[in-house]
Amino acid sequence: MHPSNRNRTILSLATLLALSAGAAQAQQGDPLYRYQWHLMSYGQSVLADTKPAFAVDLGIDDLHDYNVRGKGVVVGVLDSGVDIAHPDLAANMVPDGSWNFDTQTHDTSPTNASNAHGNAVAGIIAxxxxNGIGVRGVAPAAKLKSFNGFGDCFLFCGLSTGEIFYAWWDGAQAKRQDVSNNSWxxxxxxxxxxxxxxVASYEGPMSQTREGRGISYVKSAGNDFISDCPKAIVDANVGCKxxxxxxxxxxxxxxxxxxxxxxxxxxSYSSPGSGLWVSGLGGEYGRQVKHQPGLAANRYEPAIATTDLVGCDRGYNNFVIKSSFNLNQVNDLDSNASTIDNSCNYTGIMNGTSAAAPTVSGVVALVLQANPKLTYRDVKYILATTARKVDPNQPAAVHANGTVLVPGWTRNAAGHSFSNWFGYGLVDATLAVESAGKFKNLPALVDSGWQRVQPDAAVAIGNPAAPARLQIAIGNGIRKVESVQLGWSTDYRNDAATPFPVQVTLISPSGTRSTVFPAMTRLSTSAFRADFFASNAFLDETGQGxxxxxxxxxxLAAGAASKGKLASFKIRVLGH
Structure with a gap:
């Protein structure tokens, strides 16, 4: 038996033997299961040169054995298309339930050999x-719908607002789905x-789906922590974007x-921010030195094993490995030279928040099987309040002058710990399902509406000891916050080639501080303003005040002249 995620510390030899026996039994049903450390990690050898840490997994434990497998739940995948005839996906594809925007048909199987991204995402979910072949999904009994919105090209060539609306709520095939995965x-x-x-044009229709209960929309944070970033920003450790x-x-x-x-x-790549909700498992790069030497150390740490496009002339097995790296293999699974599985129907190098999002979508499917009456707000709340606090010693990002740019984990006034790296932590499937089974729906949503202040005289943006400050009182009786949205405007300008120096902090009535936009990050702007940002750091705090x-x-040094002024501030508090 896999021990509770809350108590995975000291393990007896008997427990380790039981885990190994359970993994061997599972492997008989899905030969590549043992490499799926995100489903169960017991320190096994996987498709990398390092082993996963014990119990760094989704906490599925015995749920699959008890037939909590996502049955009755439909997950939509808006991505680069799904190979609907893939032998490890076909049985879970909803007949005529998908839509290809390019061909106006129900077949979203990519015609471009490089477009394997959506197929990998679908395999992680379901x-x-x-069935005696390949891998297993987080929710292996959930049903899948695919929406191909990125054109017939490598990865993402653009996604129109109309296509998003169609796949999220407006299209005929989108009417019956419980979860929408968006790894883009x-x-x-x-x-x-x-x-x-x-904002209203999105949130209004989204809230009315599932007969008013709302689809759970799951979306990738981005892979821009260090990408295309000047050294000064990398050194600041705030995240590039x-x-x-x-x-x-x-x-x-x-x-x-x-x-x-x-x-x-x-x-290493995961984009940070105050708008994060929770974390999934995305891994690193899944390479092995014997196949691809000379890379950075994190390239040899485990990625996610999942479905590839069918055949050795398509997908990660072909384009990514052979075309991008001019290699036949990067680990022991990929390519027809594999002694593990030479079908080329699977890959061991899927990663990114693109991989993390579908691990969460799969957990949502398990939760909704346990309690189909949950609203999207209930699901959000359950995942946040049952998530595990990973990397508890996450370091703060501190400027040379001692200013904390981004704290590590911060405990809010309601007792919940939040991180701009992890949100409320890593999802825990077992605890979430247990909570779902006895969960009473949250009270009706209370929305403060947008409240704003725009003083006659803009406020100079000083140094951290003398910041520009604007305040808004919310008095509509929100006892418990679920999320906060905000915006601001300034006349501050900055050379786009240098780290952006302005820090934006939101402080709740209870005194909790959330870094909404850290200084020393990357931003191209002629005047620093934001129409629409979010902070989720205040869950269950009072919204009134x-x-x-x-x-x-x-x-900015003390006494130096300000380079800009804060002209306005707006806020919207949502809760119950």
Whole structure:
């Protein structure tokens, strides 16, 4: 028996033997299961040169054995398409339930040999279990629908708002789904324009799905912690690009997902931010030195094993390995040279928050099997309050002058710990399912609406000891916060080639401080403003009282002239 996630510390020899026996039994049904450390990690050898840490997994434990497998739950996958005839996916594909925007048909099987991303995502969620081949999904009995919205090209060539609306709620095939997985996003460095009416155009229809209970929308945070980043920003350890720069990551109905690796640490690429909700497992890169020597150490740490496109001339087995690296193999699974599985129908190098999101979507499917009456808000709450606090000693990012740019884990006034790296922590399937079975639906949503302040005289943005400060009182009786959305405007300008120096902090009526936008990150802007950001750090705190926004120019020396002024602040508090 796999011990509780809350008590996986000291294990007896008998327990270890039982774990090994259980894994061997599971492997008989799915030969590649043993390499899926994200489902059960007992320190086994996997498709990498390092082993996963014990119990850094989704905490599925005995759920599958007790037939908690996602039965009756439908998961939509908006991505680059799914090979609907894949032998490990076909039985779980809803007949005529998918939609290909390019061909206007129900077949989303990619015609471009490189487009394996969506297929890998689908396998993580709901690859068929115990069928004698391949891998197993987190929710191996859940049903799948695929929406191909990225064109016939490598990975993502663009996704229109109309296609998002179709796949999220408006399309005929989208009407019957319980979970929507979205392993894609915006990776730019500018603040996107997104009005309050635009927020409503998304959140209103999203909330009415599932007969008013709401689809659970699961979305990747991004892979931009260090990508394309100047050394000064990398050294600051704040993350190159904040997840909130993608406005869809700030929507109330969306759970934005960070990635954890097999050591229980932040995956090296995982985008940070105050808009994170929880974390899934994305791993690192899954290489092995004997196949691909000379790489950085984290390249040899485990990635996620999942489904590839069918055949050796398609997918990760072909394009990513042979075309991108001019190699036949990068680990023992990939390619037809594999002695593990030479079908080329599987890959061991899927990673990113693109992989972490479907691990969470799979857990949501298990939760909704346990209690189909849950609303999207209930699901969010259950995942947050049952998540595990990983990397408890996460270091704070501190500027040279001593200013804390981003804290590690912060305990809010309601007793919940939140991190800009992990949200509320790594999802725990067993605890979430247990909670779901006895959960009483949250009270009706209370929405403060957008409240704003725009003083006659803008406030100078000083150093951290003298920040610009604006306040708004919320008095509509929100006893417990679920999420906070905000925006601000300034006339602050900065050279896009240098780290952006302004720190944005939101302070709740209870005194909890949330770093909404850290200084020393990357931002291209002519004037620093945000239409729409989110912080999820205040769960269960009171929403009633005075909310304070602070902006500080972190490198600014005491007595130096301010380079800009804070002109306005707006806030929307949602809760019950």
């Amino acid at each position: 690859a068929v279990g115990w 996003g915006y990776s730019g460095t500018t603040m996107q324009t997104f009005s309050e009416n635009s 904040q997840t909130g720069l993608d406005y869809r990551n700030n929507l109330f109905n969306v759970m934005t997902i960070a990635a954890v690796n097999a050591n229980g640490k932040r995956s 005075t909310w304070t926004l602070e902006l500080a120019d972190v490198p």
